Amino acid sequence: MGGGELEARILADSTLDSRDSVDSKDSKYLADSTDSTLKFEKSKSRRDSAISTNSQDLVDSPNAHNFIDSTDSTNAIDSTLNPQDSYIVFLDSDDYLESFALEHIYKIVSKNKVDFVACSSYNCHNESIPNATKSKTTHINLPDIYINRPIKTLSILRDFPTFKPQNMAWLYTHNVEFLRSHNLRFTPKVYHEDDLFGRYAFALSSRIFITNTPLYNYRINRPNSIMNTHSLTRKKHSLNSYFLIINRFLDLADLLKCVNCKSDEICNECDLRKGFLIYSAREFIIYFLKLLQTIGYKNDLEFSKNDIKKLLPYMESRRRFCVYFPRIYGFPKMLKMKFKKINNNHS
Structure with a gap:
């Protein structure tokens, strides 16, 4: 042009x-x-x-x-x-x-x-x-x-x-x-x-x-x-997406090496880049668990409880209970939100 x-x-x-x-x-x-x-x-x-x-x-x-x-x-x-x-x-x-x-x-x-x-x-x-x-x-x-x-x-x-x-x-x-x-x-x-x-x-x-x-x-x-949209279908799609993204971040972090890296260790530069990707994965694990506790495990999800257990090393200890019993983990917070909503309606 x-x-x-x-x-x-x-x-x-x-x-x-x-x-x-x-x-x-x-x-x-x-x-x-x-x-x-x-x-x-x-x-x-x-x-x-x-x-x-x-x-x-x-x-x-x-x-x-x-x-x-x-x-x-x-x-x-x-x-x-x-x-x-x-x-x-x-x-x-x-x-x-x-x-x-x-x-x-x-x-x-x-x-x-x-x-x-x-x-x-x-x-x-x-x-x-x-x-x-x-x-x-x-x-x-x-x-x-x-x-x-x-x-x-x-x-x-x-x-x-x-x-x-x-x-x-x-x-x-x-x-x-x-x-x-x-x-x-x-x-x-x-x-x-x-x-x-x-x-x-x-x-x-x-x-x-x-x-x-x-x-x-x-x-x-x-x-x-x-x-x-807050439908069950969309929530399941979001969960599947989070799971894929988390694992992709971790896979990319494992593969990250440059010409300066030795066979048994990575260089400082790649270590910084790897740390950023792992930090991103940890962030998405939080999003994933928050959504998982609202619907729990479903048969048509693209992952199982055993798949999530592999992510335990990247989770805070206080969040790991959610992997085993997501609906129970989220129940107290759900009650708190309901009571808060009731109080707001009466105020």
Whole structure:
């Protein structure tokens, strides 16, 4: 694409609500109803950029995605960016980007060769509240020295061993070659696939850039959203997803080795990355057990009690009783919640 235009083509698995995503007089929308495609063209961009969408070989997921391909290597600002470098933005079909997001990301990757760009905050829309304005939510709590500059991932893992980012796929812009070199893909047909994908990408990354400009807009409590469904079927799917993610984190941690690792031990760098993945697995074990105590073991779940026993070494001792008797473990809390609800109704 020539003419100095910046184009973003967003493929979504459902129709996107773009009511606030563009407010520029130079912007226009072309909606394609046949493939639920939204095409945004912003004219008068200062650089040539091409954004394509033919990347189904990269991700096995219906999620939307954008490529940012830098093709102008003549400008001085692009001196550190290889013309073959491409960056991908993952977009959930419920959400949307700010109108300036792609241009903002382009300026960063034009000056900094990084594995991904992360947003330290995002905008949140609670659609259960009529006429509610969007609120800013902090996603990465790190000192200012880590923000708005390229930083080594290992320095974060070394200084903050319990670093716990959220929504890492949606809020991050990944270098495509980095993803391909590590064969990073979304796991299909599971919930929270963004956490598994994003955290593993973070563990493998070397150099990142964290911007404090919120670019992503989350829409929560959206009517008919699957995340608002509390059916037994959805809970069982969530349990199966948690179980898969926990084991995938642990498997990846076991396999993590680089050229500097010896045959019988791993190097300090890989030890930090491994620790991050194990910490992520422990976090999801808590989510898993909280949900397990609400429904207990079912015949059609994709795991058994014996499978969960293998995770005991990664659990706090006070939570292990839940593995053997999940419904009994959760009964006192259930009573407490019911009494609290009754008291609130009478007050």
